[in-house]
Amino acid sequence: MRWISFSANFVTALPKIHRKALASLAVLLLVAFLLPSSNSSVSTPLPLDHIVDTDAPLFEVPKFSIRQLKAPWAFDTVPDNETLLVPxxxxxxxxxxxxxxxxxxxxxxxxxxxxxxxxxxxxxxxxxxxxxxxxxxxxxxxxxxxxxxxxxxxxxxxxxxxxxxxxxxxxxxxxxxxxxDGDWQQKLISGEILYSFTGSGKQAGLSQWEAQTITELLKQRVDFRRDIQKGDKFEVLLSRQYIDNEATGNNKIEAIRIKNRRHEINAFLFEDNYYDEKGRNLEKAFQRYPFNGHYRKSSNFNPKRRHPITGLIRPHNGTDFAMGVGSTVVSTGDGIVSRVVRHKYAGLYIEIQHGQSYKTRYLHLSKSYVVKGQRVKRGERIAKSGNTGRSTGAHLHFELHVNGRPVNAMTAKIPIAVSLTGKKKEAFQRQLKDYLAKIETANKQQLVLNKQNANTSTL
Ligand SMILES: [Zn+2]
The missing domain is CATH 3.10.450.350 (Nuclear Transport Factor 2; Chain: A,)
Incomplete structure (x- = not known):
């Protein structure tokens, strides 16, 4: 494909739809010529590329046509007659x-x-x-x-x-x-289970994603089908992101409490990880390396790397390991496969989402054993390493992202420990107190609000 240069023979080479668009443009131009106009620029014929490149409308035409005229390329229209490009x-x-x-x-x-x-x-x-x-x-x-x-x-x-x-x-x-960063607004969503946690949670105001994330997070601790019954209570403290008072769709689940007949199931967010009330890690720990055995590191994580020839900034957002084609690649944590893609430069690659905060990527693979949507376990074989995409030799490029940002997977503080200890545990306990106080305050406010509503409804 080339840029459109509007020479006569190019017009005939255009697909039908473009010829049509050009024809209507020509009609519009003709109309413009016939209309009296103070704009002298329309009094002489202009080369077409001049017209389509211009910013100011040359004459009054219906709105959608102005849009078309203002687009510098492609007049292509979609079935609903909306222009593809909007200035x-x-x-x-x-x-x-x-x-x-x-x-x-x-x-x-x-x-x-x-x-x-x-x-x-x-x-x-x-x-x-x-x-x-x-x-x-x-x-x-x-x-x-x-x-x-x-x-x-x-x-x-x-x-x-x-x-x-x-x-x-x-x-x-x-x-x-x-x-x-935007504004993060905290909110308590609480309720009683009627049929299922997901259903009742959504009724109380949780999004589908939030309800699913909670179920996924607690599935090791509680069987949502068997253990959760009608009348059980739940409280979810979460923060939602707003920019100029508009919800961005980003959110953080900060605390979860589910009380059933026998016991209480808790999860509290602390430094990108979830812990129970005793500071025990709820998410399975990660392993540092995406393989078993030993392979040489051939290139380090470097966010400021420059291309040696062009000088352009080309961050190296991962760690490379010299691995022969066909070596076994494993997932570094439990998670769900979010992408299996063939990319011109990254080659065949896999991305895995681990809970709410973590994501890993494995590039230049020769074979994938997993498909999008599949659940994987820590240490599970997911692929064979390779030399696909732009790669100067067989290697595995491995990335770790925390909350959407790439980090050095070799030094990042990934959850490897099972329980918090020492100073970390003290910090966690302070955070826990804060969460519980917020939940209590929100509950009290809700109670007052409910009473007010009850009063007004009886008036
Ligand atoms: Zn690399």
């Missing part, structure tokens, strides 16, 4: 695209007639975040074009999280991952 208000040469069902990066680039070379340059920069190959409907892409080149691409996952790819001298892109 961003006030920003020159910026256009927004909302990812739809079935889209992939290459299908989007093809539809927007962006060069494949640009896509590969982006994918190369993205190797360090692996965000672009995981587009989901509703994600937003903002394209910024200048001098016939894509200068900047912004991928917005949510209000609080985006990745920006910026063109640099040296023919490539650098990325910057932006995560906003």
């Amino acid at each position: 961003m208000g006030g920003q020159r040469n910026s256009y927004q695209y909302i990812v739809r069902t079935g889209d992939t990066l290459s299908s989007i680039f093809e539809r927007l007639q962006l060069p494949q070379k640009t896509m590969y340059q982006l994918l190369e920069a993205d190797l360090n975040v692996l965000a672009l190959d995981n587009l989901k409907p509703g994600h937003t892409l903002v394209f910024e074009k200048q001098d016939q080149l894509l200068q900047r691409l912004e991928l917005q996952f949510s209000l609080a999280h985006k990745v920006v790819y910026q063109r640099k001298e040296g023919d490539g892109f650098e990325f910057n991952e932006v995560q906003l």
